[in-house]
Amino acid sequence: MSRLSSRHLLGLEGVPAADIQLILDTTETFREVLERRIKKLPTLRGITVLNLFYEPSTRTRISFELAEKRLSADTVNFTTSTSSVKKGESLRDTVQNIEAMKIDMTVVRHSSTGVPFFLTRCMDANIINAGDGAHEHPTQALLDMYTIRKRYGTLKDLRVVLVGDVMHSRVIRSNIWGLKTMGASVALCGPSTLLPYEVEKFGCDFYTNLDEALEGADVVNVMRIQLERQQAGLFPSQREYTKLFGINRERLKRLNKNYTIMHPGPMNRGVEISSEVADSDRSVILDQVTNGQAVRMAVLYLLSGREEGGE
Amino acid sequence: MTTLKYDTVIKNGLVIDPALGFGKKAYVLIKDGLIAGVERETAALKKALKNIPEDKFIDAENLLVVPGLIDVHVHLREPGREYAETIESGCRAAAAGGFTSVCCMPNTNPCIDNQETVKFVQDRAQNCDARVYVFGAITKNLEGKELSEIGDLVSIGVVAITDDGHYVQNPDIMRRALQYSWMFNIPVAQHAEDEYLCAGGVMNESFQSTRLGMKPRPAVAEEIAVLRDIALARITGARLHFQHITTKRAVNAIRLAKKEGINITAEATPHHFVLTDDEIGREFNTNLRVNPPIRTAEDREAVIEGLIDGTIDCIATDHAPHSEEEKDCEFDQAPSGMIGMETCLGLVKTYLIDKGYLNWADAVRKMTINPARIFKLKGGTLAVGSPADITVIDPNRKWKVKAENFRSKSKNSPFIGYQLSGQAALTILGGKVVFKR
Numbered sequence: 001m002s003r004l005s006s007r008h009l010l011g012l013e014g015v016p017a018a019d020i021q022l023i024l025d026t027t028e029t030f031r032e033v034l035e036r037r038i039k040k041l042p043t044l045r046g047i048t049v050l051n052l053f054y055e056p057s058t059r060t061r062i063s064f065e066l067a068e069k070r071l072s073a074d075t076v077n078f079t080t081s082t083s084s085v086k087k088g089e090s091l092r093d094t095v096q097n098i099e100a101m102k103i104d105m106t107v108v109r110h111s112s113t114g115v116p117f118f119l120t121r122c123m124d125a126n127i128i129n130a131g132d133g134a135h136e137h138p139t140q141a142l143l144d145m146y147t148i149r150k151r152y153g154t155l156k157d158l159r160v161v162l163v164g165d166v167m168h169s170r171v172i173r174s175n176i177w178g179l180k181t182m183g184a185s186v187a188l189c190g191p192s193t194l195l196p197y198e199v200e201k202f203g204c205d206f207y208t209n210l211d212e213a214l215e216g217a218d219v220v221n222v223m224r225i226q227l228e229r230q231q232a233g234l235f236p237s238q239r240e241y242t243k244l245f246g247i248n249r250e251r252l253k254r255l256n257k258n259y260t261i262m263h264p265g266p267m268n269r270g271v272e273i274s275s276e277v278a279d280s281d282r283s284v285i286l287d288q289v290t291n292g293q294a295v296r297m298a299v300l301y302l303l304s305g306r307e308e309g310g311e
Numbered sequence: 312m313t314t315l316k317y318d319t320v321i322k323n324g325l326v327i328d329p330a331l332g333f334g335k336k337a338y339v340l341i342k343d344g345l346i347a348g349v350e351r352e353t354a355a356l357k358k359a360l361k362n363i364p365e366d367k368f369i370d371a372e373n374l375l376v377v378p379g380l381i382d383v384h385v386h387l388r389e390p391g392r393e394y395a396e397t398i399e400s401g402c403r404a405a406a407a408g409g410f411t412s413v414c415c416m417p418n419t420n421p422c423i424d425n426q427e428t429v430k431f432v433q434d435r436a437q438n439c440d441a442r443v444y445v446f447g448a449i450t451k452n453l454e455g456k457e458l459s460e461i462g463d464l465v466s467i468g469v470v471a472i473t474d475d476g477h478y479v480q481n482p483d484i485m486r487r488a489l490q491y492s493w494m495f496n497i498p499v500a501q502h503a504e505d506e507y508l509c510a511g512g513v514m515n516e517s518f519q520s521t522r523l524g525m526k527p528r529p530a531v532a533e534e535i536a537v538l539r540d541i542a543l544a545r546i547t548g549a550r551l552h553f554q555h556i557t558t559k560r561a562v563n564a565i566r567l568a569k570k571e572g573i574n575i576t577a578e579a580t581p582h583h584f585v586l587t588d589d590e591i592g593r594e595f596n597t598n599l600r601v602n603p604p605i606r607t608a609e610d611r612e613a614v615i616e617g618l619i620d621g622t623i624d625c626i627a628t629d630h631a632p633h634s635e636e637e638k639d640c641e642f643d644q645a646p647s648g649m650i651g652m653e654t655c656l657g658l659v660k661t662y663l664i665d666k667g668y669l670n671w672a673d674a675v676r677k678m679t680i681n682p683a684r685i686f687k688l689k690g691g692t693l694a695v696g697s698p699a700d701i702t703v704i705d706p707n708r709k710w711k712v713k714a715e716n717f718r719s720k721s722k723n724s725p726f727i728g729y730q731l732s733g734q735a736a737l738t739i740l741g742g743k744v745v746f747k748r
Binding site (some may be wrong): 012013090091092110112113114115118135136173198199201202247 | 458520521522523524525527592594595603639640641642643644697
């Protein structure tokens, strides 16, 4: 069995192409399992996975939990929206207490950048980043990449446009690193106030004009725009955002013929994406969700170091 | 001719006193806690020293002998956060770092905006290993709203005012602070970072903050703050001191304003002339979280340029102790600041002198006579009659920074593990040895 070069998945920046390839190939196997009548494998039997969610999350948490259960792992959830600092117990103490109950792997989401790295220094468990601040969300990017690869057979030389709040999006950051490593051409598009400082240093094209960004693209991955950004003065109104950056049928004319529409969810229908586009036959939004589970099964399996794969 | 009696004689050292323009091998003579002379070896001197017993001599062969170093930016945490540092432990750290005088910042609890607290600090500093000068608050409780009773503070020995940690955001209040302090001829020390532009920010704005998705504190926040205050200094004629300058454009602005003749001075910290912001993403070491933040290589070079050409007058540490518990957390939840007094000299030697940016005289000037003149402090020179505050430096001592060797109560240094060259060998305060390695 091939192995990943790290025992944690903290982000996609710096992850070698061979690792991403291995995860995507392994996902293929688990994706097939999800189509069976009995969607359960004994792969992670006896392994205990902690889902440590310091930020509210529905789909990512459920996706991980189901992935763990389908691999027969024991799972335990720790969910809180209050930060450890406010709670009075340090993050280190919290996780070391839980780990003392014998945890093998930890899936973590936290509003602070670097928390998954921090956990590698206070736990022995394998750490999987399920989103840290605006930094990275590697499994989301991997499922996006898997979904694209499934459709086109490759990622190489495809033109992928990531539209939305580049500044605050961990999904965009992970997509940039992963897609670039796999040879895709990445373009970013969003209002200039939501393009972070020195965005050009990501090494991607970037646009503030959506039509220009979409010209000749294969994939459009549309990000959720959060209302509080408007309240923080980063754009004047939802109405204007939709007018300038909303994806609708009219915009799609500029894309390559065989285009694909993606969205990591949850969607603001009628804001960043029209319902017509979201529900069209080119939209793979629900496939992304299904694939996400398979990607997470692959990541859990590969990081666990378990030799006995399959059934 | 009567035979001179000296309490202590430092012999064989290379004496560097920028205030006297002195840089030769000489004897430093101490009597009654004061400097009694700095003299080259002559037959007459040898004769004068004949009757002085051997144990009164300190041999500084291969060592530098300089005026006691002065750190004009230190947080001693007392009163209020004695678990992180006390005046006593902070002074012990100062002595180990070669500092004989420190200026403590008013962001204690209660804050130093009243005579009672000044007196408390002064009282606690008696018999400590360093002289402690007190900076008072510009505004009551550092809130940026109403001026403190600055006259009251000055009357019992406060040497400057600052709301350090907070920029005086309201330009009208800052103008009044400058005007009012002008009456007393004391500097107003400003932490120059516009708070609106820094809201929620935890690191420098650069591709590093973009990459890490962390909220930035942009360089322009410092530039704007500096430019505004230069304009206010220009119209008030007051003395304005910029604390910890970190950016290229702020250095340029200060350089131009000084050329114009505006009454301003500035300091820079070792962490800003040594570190760059690409360190943060490596391990999210919370000891790298500091305000103003560690900047880019370009800014770092500009700060060094400012130190070289005199735009930046002082090297100060912004020694900011935080307990291990406070720093052992998420990067963006950690309190800002790092300790600095015990690593300063080694960083100056390794990163400024060894790299050829400054010579010893330039470096010592920025840690002795310059700060002494700006804040009207005792010492800063070995001129006859000055307090016998003396630092003996082993300029080539190779040492590794280790947490367990800090005398400070807190260990929050990003330099732990660094291999440095140059360290204080002996520190003398008022003629008394307060530290010996």
